Amino acid sequence: MSAGTRLRVAFLGSGAFGLPTLEAIAEVHDVVLVISQPDRPAGRGRKSTGTPISERVLEDHERSEGLLAGTELLRTDDVNAPEVLDRLAELQTEAMVVIAFGQKLGAALLDGRFAVNLHASLLPRWRGAAPINRAMMAGDPETGVSVISLADRMDAGAVHATRSTVIDAAETAGELHDRLATLGVDPVLEVLDRWRARETRTVPQDELAATPAAKLSKAEATVDFSESSSLVRGLIHGLIPWPGCQVEAVSPDGDSRLLRIHRVQEVPESTDGLPGTIGDGGVVGCRSGSIKLLEVQIPGGRAMSWEDLQRGRPFPAGTILRPRSAGTST
Numbered sequence: 001m002s003a004g005t006r007l008r009v010a011f012l013g014s015g016a017f018g019l020p021t022l023e024a025i026a027e028v029h030d031v032v033l034v035i036s037q038p039d040r041p042a043g044r045g046r047k048s049t050g051t052p053i054s055e056r057v058l059e060d061h062e063r064s065e066g067l068l069a070g071t072e073l074l075r076t077d078d079v080n081a082p083e084v085l086d087r088l089a090e091l092q093t094e095a096m097v098v099i100a101f102g103q104k105l106g107a108a109l110l111d112g113r114f115a116v117n118l119h120a121s122l123l124p125r126w127r128g129a130a131p132i133n134r135a136m137m138a139g140d141p142e143t144g145v146s147v148i149s150l151a152d153r154m155d156a157g158a159v160h161a162t163r164s165t166v167i168d169a170a171e172t173a174g175e176l177h178d179r180l181a182t183l184g185v186d187p188v189l190e191v192l193d194r195w196r197a198r199e200t201r202t203v204p205q206d207e208l209a210a211t212p213a214a215k216l217s218k219a220e221a222t223v224d225f226s227e228s229s230s231l232v233r234g235l236i237h238g239l240i241p242w243p244g245c246q247v248e249a250v251s252p253d254g255d256s257r258l259l260r261i262h263r264v265q266e267v268p269e270s271t272d273g274l275p276g277t278i279g280d281g282g283v284v285g286c287r288s289g290s291i292k293l294l295e296v297q298i299p300g301g302r303a304m305s306w307e308d309l310q311r312g313r314p315f316p317a318g319t320i321l322r323p324r325s326a327g328t329s330t
Contacts (some may be wrong), residue, residue: 007196008032010093012179014077015100016052017181021118023056024185025097028243029192032067032091032148035084037102038075050075057180080106088113096194097188098150105150114195115150118184120177121213122146122162124205127155128213133173135213136238139231142166143176145184147191149202156210158202160194161187169233172240172263218243222324225276229266229289236291247276247298248325252318259321262303263295282306284321 007029011022014037025031034057040129042049050058057073061065076084079101085108088096097113098105105115121131123146129133130264139168144164149157163183167176194200221243239245240262249259267290271279275287282293293306298313309315 005196006030007192008092008094009033009192010088010091010096011053011099012036012101012105013053013099014051014102017120017177017184018053018099019056020182021097021099021185021188022053022084023067024189025192026071028189031068031071032093033072033074035074035079035101038077052327077103079103080109085109095192100175110150114200116147116160116188116191117150117155117157118188119146119148119155120180120184122164123155123159124207124210126213127210129215131213131267132177133213133216133238134211136167136173136176136234139234143180145180145187147184147187148205156205156207158204159315160191160200160202163187164232169266170263171193172237174241192319216243221246221328223247223261224323225284225321226287227275227289229286232286232291233264233266238263246324247321248323249278249315250320250322251316256322258299259315260297260299260303261293261295262297264291265294266290267292273318274320277319278315278319278321282310 009029009031009032010033011025012035013022022031034053036051036054039048039050041047054073054075057068057071060068063069074084074087093300094114096113098115098117119131121135122144123224126134132143142164144162146162147160148155149160151157165179165183165185221239223232223245225232236245246260247259247261249257267283269279269283269290271277271283271285271290273285275285277285279285283290284293295303296306296309
């Protein structure tokens with residue numbers, strides 16, 4: 001196989017995280033098959049909706065032009081079914097790239113095929129379903145992406161390539177997700193090029209350094225201000241856009257309201273009172289340091305700046321923000 005040969009690639013993905021890499025691969029290789037999860041009901045109307053990956057392929061199909069116009073799309077809830085293996089063989093696929101797919105690939109599917117996965121962390125840190133969120137919520141100063149081999153244990157394969165990036169104090173998990181999706185393009189292409197040239201090299205993961213990135217739950221959608229300001233900021237931003245961050249706001253006269261917090265900033269100012277107390281200008285004291293509320297929302301309303309909210313339905317100074325108790329309506 002010469003260095004300039006286009007590979008016949010099967011792309012397995014469902015989430016939007018894989019979109020930049022799918023399009024980049026299609027520029028330089030032949031993506032002969034895209035496998036994604038089946039369409040599922042979504043939204044208030046429960047309309048059957050395709051994954052971001054399948055919708056992207058269908059977009060080119062409908063226009064009969066574009067990078068993926070000639071790519072076959074297979075939507076299945078069992079990627080290990082015999083007919084899937086048969087189709088991969090019929091299409092003479094040489095390599096498989098797996099990104100945010102949502103199904104475990106069995107031994108028969110991987111046998112004799114070069115297959116890699118793009119994961120949104122610097123492995124072995126943050127193996128699992130929510131690596132971007134967990135990195136932010138833990139206060140990690142940096143994160144990145146890893147291209148790994150497929151293994152029996154989740155995200156435990158040997159590492160082919162990585163890219164790192166500093167976590168911006170102003171960004172949310174949703175924004176970091178989009179940055180990492182783009183950051184993952186070059187290392188995936190690099191690994192495919194190395195395999196094509198028969199120069200593959202990997203580094204095993206250090207099992208002693210592995211940390212789990214458990215799936216997020218709605219029960220985590222709140223924050224306790226009796227932590228440092230840096231950790232409070234990371235917790236809030238790490239919960240955006242899902243499951244969000246909601247607190248109970250108790251005013252000095254005892255009135256209680258719910259408040260959703262979308263974005264904050266660490267500031268040097270301090271406040272009087274217990275952690276969680278709102279001072280002037282939306283500054284909230286933490287166990288150490290303070291944060292300033294930048295973008296907030298009252299349930300049922302729209303997201304807005306703290307200043308705009310204060311002009312409409314103000315939260316007086318001295319209001320205490322405390323974790324939303326389990327079971328509180330959102």
